[in-house]
Amino acid sequence: MRISRLVTRTLRDDPPEAETASHRLMLRAGLIQQVAAGVYAYLPLAWRSLQKIEQIVREEMDAAAGQELRMPALQPLELWQQTDRDAAFGDNMFRLEDRRGRPLALAPTHEEVVTNIVKGNVQSYRDLPVILYQMQTKFRDEPRPRAGLVRVREFTMKDAYSFDADDDGLDDSYQAMAQAYRNVFRRCSIPVVMAEADSGAIGGKDSHEFLLPTASGEDTVITCPGCGYAANAEKAEGVYPSQETPDPLPLEEVSTPGIKTIATLAEFLGITEAQTLKAVFYAADGEVVFVTIRGDLEVNEVKLKNALHCNELRLADDEEVERAGLVAGSASAIGLTHIRKIADPSISDGGNFVVGANNPDTHYRNANYPRDFDADIITDIGLTQPGHRCAQCGATLESTRGVEVGHIFKLGTFFSEALGAFYLDTDGQQQPITMGCYGIGVSRILAAAIEQNHDERGIVFPPPIAPYQVHLVGLNMSDENVAQAAGDLYDRLWAVGIETLFDDREDAAAGVKFNDADLIGLPVRLVVSPRNLRQSAVEVRGRTADEAEMVALNDAVGAVRSSLGTAC
RNA sequence: CGGGGUGUAGCGCAGUGGCUAGCGCGCCACGUUCGGGACGUGGAGGUCGGUGGUUCGAAUCCACUCACCCCGACCA
Numbered sequence: 168m169r170i171s172r173l174v175t176r177t178l179r180d181d182p183p184e185a186e187t188a189s190h191r192l193m194l195r196a197g198l199i200q201q202v203a204a205g206v207y208a209y210l211p212l213a214w215r216s217l218q219k220i221e222q223i224v225r226e227e228m229d230a231a232a233g234q235e236l237r238m239p240a241l242q243p244l245e246l247w248q249q250t251d252r253d254a255a256f257g258d259n260m261f262r263l264e265d266r267r268g269r270p271l272a273l274a275p276t277h278e279e280v281v282t283n284i285v286k287g288n289v290q291s292y293r294d295l296p297v298i299l300y301q302m303q304t305k306f307r308d309e310p311r312p313r314a315g316l317v318r319v320r321e322f323t324m325k326d327a328y329s330f331d332a333d334d335d336g337l338d339d340s341y342q343a344m345a346q347a348y349r350n351v352f353r354r355c356s357i358p359v360v361m362a363e364a365d366s367g368a369i370g371g372k373d374s375h376e377f378l379l380p381t382a383s384g385e386d387t388v389i390t391c392p393g394c395g396y397a398a399n400a401e402k403a404e405g406v407y408p409s410q411e412t413p414d415p416l417p418l419e420e421v422s423t424p425g426i427k428t429i430a431t432l433a434e435f436l437g438i439t440e441a442q443t444l445k446a447v448f449y450a451a452d453g454e455v456v457f458v459t460i461r462g463d464l465e466v467n468e469v470k471l472k473n474a475l476h477c478n479e480l481r482l483a484d485d486e487e488v489e490r491a492g493l494v495a496g497s498a499s500a501i502g503l504t505h506i507r508k509i510a511d512p513s514i515s516d517g518g519n520f521v522v523g524a525n526n527p528d529t530h531y532r533n534a535n536y537p538r539d540f541d542a543d544i545i546t547d548i549g550l551t552q553p554g555h556r557c558a559q560c561g562a563t564l565e566s567t568r569g570v571e572v573g574h575i576f577k578l579g580t581f582f583s584e585a586l587g588a589f590y591l592d593t594d595g596q597q598q599p600i601t602m603g604c605y606g607i608g609v610s611r612i613l614a615a616a617i618e619q620n621h622d623e624r625g626i627v628f629p630p631p632i633a634p635y636q637v638h639l640v641g642l643n644m645s646d647e648n649v650a651q652a653a654g655d656l657y658d659r660l661w662a663v664g665i666e667t668l669f670d671d672r673e674d675a676a677a678g679v680k681f682n683d684a685d686l687i688g689l690p691v692r693l694v695v696s697p698r699n700l701r702q703s704a705v706e707v708r709g710r711t712a713d714e715a716e717m718v719a720l721n722d723a724v725g726a727v728r729s730s731l732g733t734a735c
Numbered sequence: 736c737g738g739g740g741u742g743u744a745g746c747g748c749a750g751u752g753g754c755u756a757g758c759g760c761g762c763c764a765c766g767u768u769c770g771g772g773a774c775g776u777g778g779a780g781g782u783c784g785g786u787g788g789u790u791c792g793a794a795u796c797c798a799c800u801c802a803c804c805c806c807g808a809c810c811a
Binding site for chain 1: 736741745747761769770771772773807810
C-alpha cells in the first residue's frame, strides 16, 4: 500500500476524548473511526490487523478440532424466550420487529442457535464430541461503552461451543480450549492471567477469564503471590480477618446524632469497623431486600445475585427504601419483618456488634446473631479484597485491574435440556448433551495488544498482527533516484510476500514521515534517501531498536527477512 | 438510570445581543525547501447539533430536544 493512496491520515494531536492508550493511539494512527457511542468503523489498517488476529484464532481453533461455521446475528426473539434468557439479558439485548411485527433480536451470543443446529445433527454418542465456532459480529446494548474498542456495543467475537457426552468429555474440551486460548494470546503478545470467574446465571460449574493486567482495565482480579491463585474479584475466595468472639453483653441503645456511614460510626464510638454490622438495601427484580455483612467487608453483588436467583440487582433507591420502612444510615435486621433478609456468615465472626436501631441517629451496641436478630438466608456474599488471605495457601492476596480478552464456561446441560438436544448413549438411553462455551473478543484483542505494546511515540505492533510488516520511507521522493530505488524495493518486497506500507508522499517532510512510522508502529522501517543512496544503501531499523543498520540496497530484502525473523 | 460536561470548517479550538463568524493544523495552486511534525504568496471550505421562542437584530438569551464524552452504577 502506498500512503499517498491510503484513505486514512494520522492525527497530529491526541484526541481529547480518548483516555486509554489504545483508544488514543488507534484514533491517532487512523485505525478506527467512531460512528456512534460504542460503535466503530474498522479502517483499512485496523481491518488488516483484525483479519490477522482472526486467522490466528482460526488456526488455534482448528488445531483444537474446532469446526468453523457462521450463524445469523438476526434471530427470532422466541428462541430466547425458550431458555428464558430474553429476561436474563433484558435491556442489554437489541430488539427490533420485522414488517409483520414479529419480534427479533440482534444476537449478543449464540448458545440457543448453535444448540438447535447440533440438535438436528447429533443423535448418537458416536457423533460426539463436537466443537463449533464462528467469527461473528455481536450486539450488546451496553449501558456505558468506553475506552475505544474495549467496551463497545457492536464487536467481533470468536465464539465456540463444545458438545460432549458427559462431564469427563467436557473437561477435555475445556482444557483443549484453554490451551488454544493461551496460544492465541501468546501469539498476539498479550500476557494474560487466567482467572477463575463467576459462571453467571446459567449455573455452569467452572468458568475462567483471560485478562490482560493493566491499570486501565475494567475488571478487578485477585491474585495470590504465594500459590498463583487468580480469580475475578466477583468470584474470588479469600479469608477475611477473623476476630475473637466476646461474651455477649446486653443490647443497649446509643445515640449517634448525624452518623450515617460505617466509617463515621466507628470513629464516633471509638471502635473498629469490624465491630459494626453494615446494612445495605437492594432491589432484586423489584423486590427490596435487606442485606447485612460485617462492617469492614463489602458486599459482592454477583454472589448476592446468585444467592437471590434474580435477573436484575441494583441498590434500592430512596423511595423504595422509604416505602419498605427502612432507615438509611441506622438500619439493622433487629425487629425487621415483612422483608427478606440476607446475611453474610461474617456477622458471627466477632460479637457485641454496633448496628442500626432502625431509628434515625440511633444505634444499638452488643447486637449478636441469632440472639437479637435473624436472617432468611445466610450465605457467603462477601467481596474478597486485597489484604485478605488466600484460601489455598494463606498468603496475603493482591489485586490488579485487567481487560478481559477471553472467557470460557462449562455450561453443563442447561441449554441442551431447555432446547431438547439429546443423544443416545451406549445403552440406548436418551441423555442431554453436555456443553461448554468459549469466547474471545477479537476486536478487543487489538485494543489489548496495543494497550500492552506501545511507547511514547506510538504503537509497537506485534509482528504477527501488524497490518504490514515493513514501513518503507522514501525521503525526498521528488528525487528521481530515490523514487526509482524506493519503488523498486517496494516491488521486490511484495514479490517475496513481505507486506509493505510505502510512504511515497512527495510533499511530506522527513520528520512527518518518521513520526507517522513510529505512530503506526510496523515492526521494521526502511529508509531510502539521497544520502543513503550515495552509498547504495538502505537503512533498516526495528520499531524498538536504538540504532539503525545500513544495508546494501541489493541485500535489503534479505535483511528485512532476517530482521523480521528475529522480531518474531 | 443518576450526576457532570461538550456540540461553531476535515481535526483542535476562540467567539457573553450589533457590520460579511474567526484562529491554528490540515486541504488546493505556484514557488523555494528536503534526515525527526519547513517557508512564502494566493485560494477553497461553515444550515454555529436540531426545533420552537424572546428581540429591530441570536452562535450568543429562554424552553424543549437530540447526539457525544466523563464519573458513578456504591455499602446509607
